[in-house]
Amino acid sequence: MAERQEQAAPDALLTRIGQVVMLHHGGDREEARERLLGLWAELGEDGDPLHRCTLAHYLADTQDDPTDELAWDLRALSAADELTDGRHAGDSGDTGATGDTADAGQEGAVAIRAFYPSLHLNLAADYVKLDRPDAARTHIRRARSACTVLADDGYGNGVRAAIGRLELRLGDGGPGEGGAWGPPRQRP
Template identity: 65%
Template structure:
């Protein structure tokens, strides 16, 4: 009985995160940010790592300041790492967090690029590329890989193992 109540509460949090994301995608960034921030306050910094990871991942997208976006993306990555360290590989929440790693690192790479921190951007771009190798060839995986290639082009990075990347750039 207690387990079902915990699952229902967990699902309610994810539902509320999803509703906020839908608001953001519909163009109501301020309302989405406000709801996510309220939910963050409810969850707390020591709340369920999957909730914190998911919420921070989406909260980053609602930020106006690139430094704030970076701070939220770092929170998301920290919660994902906490989640995967605490649970075995086959655990559902740990698997969900691992599936987010390519996107988390891609977002961090983009954040660092916006802030002019190209080496940090390249580091996270490489981590995103490595993590993306585990993704399926579905729409999500294809979208992440495409976004990685776009950022690689922006940063002048090429994946030597990807024939679509072209010849490696000469570095001076």
Template identity: 65%
Template sequence: MAKGQEQTAPDAVPTRIGQVVMLHHAGDREEARHRYLDLWAEIGEHGDPLLRCTLAHYLADTQDDPADELAWDLRALSAAEELAQDRAHGQHDGVYAARALYPSLHLNLAADYDRLGHREAARLHLRRARGAAVALADDRYGEGVRAAIRRLEARFGDGGSATDGPWGPPRRRP
């Protein structure tokens, strides 16, 4: 498909995001980051909020700096909240997809804040992740997110440092 056609076909963007996800899962994090950033530039700060939410959520996973990861995860949450506002006005059908992302969005933010040493912000987002998890299906993804929530809760509850050892939410998306 010609580049101009790719950019104008709205259904092509989710397909292209999926292709970059596969590239990232195959281990080419740097190339995935560059391609995600190209897609972000194409979609724009004011593009479709579901696409922005999805793309920012994935882009966060490719960041080397925890502060950059936090910034992308915050963009994803902001776009999801925009979807929720659109739904209140009957303007967007993708709100149900975003609702399924809320537990993971908040879990990722909890992990980001934890890595940056912001324990109270991490706890706040962990509570939000737990509350949003009721919307998850009883499938592999839902159980993975719920298990990650329990792991972080255990870390926070055991009196140990929240930044000791490797912890992270599952980075697969629905």
């Protein structure tokens, strides 16, 4: 019984995050930011990396200041890196983890890999807002490289399209091509 409650708790937090995201998408940015910050305080800096990544990713979208948005997106990337590096919340660094904990960590790492294109895309967009085109290009290239894990579905196609739009905005014709910083190109 206790094991089922432990398994339901992480899902409950993701559900709560999703509910606040719907509030944000409904137009109440300030209330969403306050609620997400409350969840962040509840989770803590050392909470589960998957939850921290998800929460920071959405918290970034509620920020008014581009520097704050960048800080939250960097937190999201850091949490993702923590999970994919094999460091999980509650691990003592012991590599002998087995059973449900290891399985849950593995599932989280797989889920996070699908987040990387979006995480890097958001960082690229942050750097564009902060007039740092070289940093933006670095992250847009990383976003494009990470797309191999995305399915050929609405989400994956949407992320790939957003990467393409930002590449054009940066003056890059596509992956690996250089280009001058400037406004989006107009097609004849």
